Amino acid sequence: MSTLNLIHNTPLIFLDKISATLSGKIYAKAEHLQPGGSVKDRAAYQIILDAYENGSLKKGQTVVEMTSGNMGAGLALVCRQFGNPFVAVMSDGNSPERRKILNAFGAEIILTKQVDGSPGMVTGGDINYAVEVAKDISHSRNAFHADQFNNPSCVKAHFNHTGPEILRDLPDADVFIASVGSGGTFVGTSKYLKSVNSGIKCIAVEPEKAAILKTGKVDDPKHIIQGTAYGLIPPHWDEKLVHDFITVCDEEVREMKKRLSSDQGLYVGYSAAANVIASEKYLNAQEKSLKIVTILCDSGYKYSD
Ligand SMILES: Cc1ncc(COP(=O)(O)O)c(C=O)c1O
Incomplete structure (x- = not known):
């Protein structure tokens, strides 16, 4: 078995402690x-596999990507296994833990200044600027630009793997709930689930003041759900897949992050907590007892608090 065999096939955990007081x-x-x-390891692996297959990436060629840290970690470890150097272009508003991890995985890191965000709160403006820098570096180094926001491999990874894994482990899932960064996870997984069972409801999670997918506007681009909700409609987005939206605020996300570690024994990050609090809110608004599947997107060790 190689390191790459560790990607995909994650366990589906029943959140028994969190669900104990809920109807579903x-x-x-x-x-x-x-x-x-x-979760970004899945898309990173698919991007590199597809790029080799379609000839846009050669052995030894440098790979460049703008990242909030997680895609960078995935690409760094996948690229190293394939023998490609990797350059991560990252807003310096992302947590220092993320830089440490990228460093450990052997990435070259280029930090970009924040445009309108603040430390720990990376905005769409910060991301757009980092993408432009990543594009320039790709040109000047004759590198392959992974381009997660436009690369269809990100959706394919979840259509081919995350979705099938969910229905293998929980064939009678009623609802899928996930937050949206590039949209690869939500769109790819929802497309697969609906292709098998058109009755499954797919719900997107957004910060309440940056709910652009729901409302078309952003009141405040700053929120703690790093890696998601950049205040822009991602090119992968497909609103036909969405049954509804649930918005969450920073305080309830922080609270759920604590509960997940102290009650459920799962030390996960803010977007994971956002997904679980959104699932709880959804269940509380339903009369029927439903089975919800959601995503624990990343580890709590990636954050400063
Ligand atoms: C912590 C975290 N959660 C959620 C997501 C969203 O994933 P996707 O880009 O597939 O929408 C990301 C993406 O980078 C992330 O870093």
Whole structure:
């Protein structure tokens, strides 16, 4: 077995402690157990496999990507296995833990200044600027630009793997709930689930003041759900897949992050907590007892608090 065999096939965990007081059941895919510590390993692996297959990436060629840290960790470890150097372009608003991890995985890191965000709160403006820098570096180094926001491999990874794994482990899932960064996880997984069972409801999670997918506007681009909700509509986005939206605020996300570690024994990050609090809110608003599947996107070790 190689390191790459550790990507995909994460366990689906029944959140028994969190579900105890609810009418339905919440199940969560333990993406924080992927080798790079997040759901993004799936897309990173698919991007590199597809790029080799379609000839856009050669042995030894440098790979460049703008990342909030998680795609960078995935690409760094995958690229190293394939023998490609990797350059991560990252807003310096992302947590220092993320830089440490990228460093450990052997990435070259280029930090970009924040445009309108603040430390720990990376905005769409910060991301757009980092993408432009990543594009320039790709040109000047004749590198392959992974381009997660536009690369269809990100959706394919979840259509081919995350979705099938969910229905293999929970064939009678009623609802899928996930937050949206590039949209690869939500769109790819929802497309697969609906292709098998058109009755499954797919719900997107957004910060309440940056709910652009729901409302078309952003009141405040700053929120703690790093890696998601950049205040822009991602090119992968497909609103036909969405049954509804649930918005969450920073305080309830922080609280759920604590509960997940202290009650459920799962030390996960903010987007994972956002997904679980959104699942709880959804169940509380339903009369029927439903089975919800959501995503524990990354590890709590990636954050300062
Ligand atoms: C912590 C975290 N959660 C959620 C996501 C969202 O994943 P996707 O880009 O597939 O929408 C990301 C993406 O980088 C992330 O880093």
